[in-house]
Amino acid sequence: MMTTIPQIHHYHPSDSDAPTVTLDFFSPDPNNLNNTLPPPPPNTRSDTELNISVLQRHLPSTQAIERIAPYAVVYLFSIEREGWEKSGVEGSLFIVRTYEEGREGYAVVVLNRRGLDNFVFTLKREDQVDVTEEYIILQEAGNEREGEQKAYGLWVFQEAEGSTKGTRAEIGELITELARRTEGVQQGFDGVQQGQHGQHGVENGNGPASPDLMALLRQPRTQAVPVVQQAESGQGQNVLDMLRKAGANVH
Template sequence: MSKPTAPRKPRHTRNPSNLIPAVSDYDSDAALIQPFDYAPPPPTRTNTELNLLVLRRYLPSIHTILSIAANAVVYTLDSSARQWEKMGIEGTLFVCAQASLPDDPQQRARACVFVLSRRGLENVIVDLARVSAVEITGELVVLQVEAEWGGEEKVLGLWIHNDRADTRDVNAAMITESWKIAREAGPAAGQSTEVGPAMQAIGSGGLSINDLFRNQNNRHAPQ
């Protein structure tokens, strides 16, 4: 019987190519890349917070929005013709509570009606402390406003679109209640001169009641 032959030893060992780990440029680059510190997304703001930011650019003293109507139209009463006239100003209506003026020793409560026009740069701001009477007449909220420099009172009408069944009623009630509080406290001197950065930037931003009626008279003046 022949002897079994021993297996022949290889002269040298060789690693199969498929066992060698491949190192690519991507791997070497990845080792050098440090993780980025991504900034967290800005906090989401509610519609109320966004509206307050806009309104405070006109009147920084506004601190609370009491009620909102998505669309309102401003009318003035032509006392000679006894008829309502559109002023070409319409937009979102806000009933707002305001902080007391810093130099007011009595720290009186303040409130306003703010119509933010979507048709131009001129908004309507009514200081409710200067309103002598509020009346709901049909679809209009009627405000009798004291003239800023004396003279006859002016009558302003606000038509509020009922985008919901109670929009007009809610805003009319809020205007009435805010007016009672502000009227009882009385007007604070210097309130009409308050201007925020938006008013400063455009040189205006708010129409006084006298401005509204001056525009009305200019339209009626003979050409």
């Protein structure tokens, strides 16, 4: 007796029978289970909030941004060279409002595009600031010995015509005003502190402080002022002239 073995037919789909799968940027890859997860929610923070978040990494007391300049270069004044030298810091400039130890303050920050060192300058007194045609000059406070003082020059980019026209002068005026405001608040705070402790002025005990660099800058040119000796001629030169004309001596 013969047994009939049924034939098994193997189905080979042609290219025309294969299903078509279209993958785009948003379609999950069926071979990659990770792509089946829902996309993360969109970032809803504003540019200002993002900028503040970045600034707080370098200056944690930052609370708000008062003004931004797209590009600025920080120079350091060299008394020995009698001119401005690049400090190696350049990038976006921010004037920020800070809050620390129960008091508001203001600072100038330049986030460096060329390295890891950023420029952070806390405004304390109006006489720290001087504005020239080329630079916004900032002098470090709290250092009585002239040889250790530093003066920084902020060169702020501005166009002859366009959205940044006049930016340098506007930034300089704002920095001056905020330094004046901070000084007034500090004087009021000091007055309250002295009243609480019954103090009417305290002598330092170390004698009068040496005139700071910015004080030399602000003295009239006709007035006798301390001078910086020039090795070539041995004659003194008004420091105000040195800083105001130092734009031609950038190294």
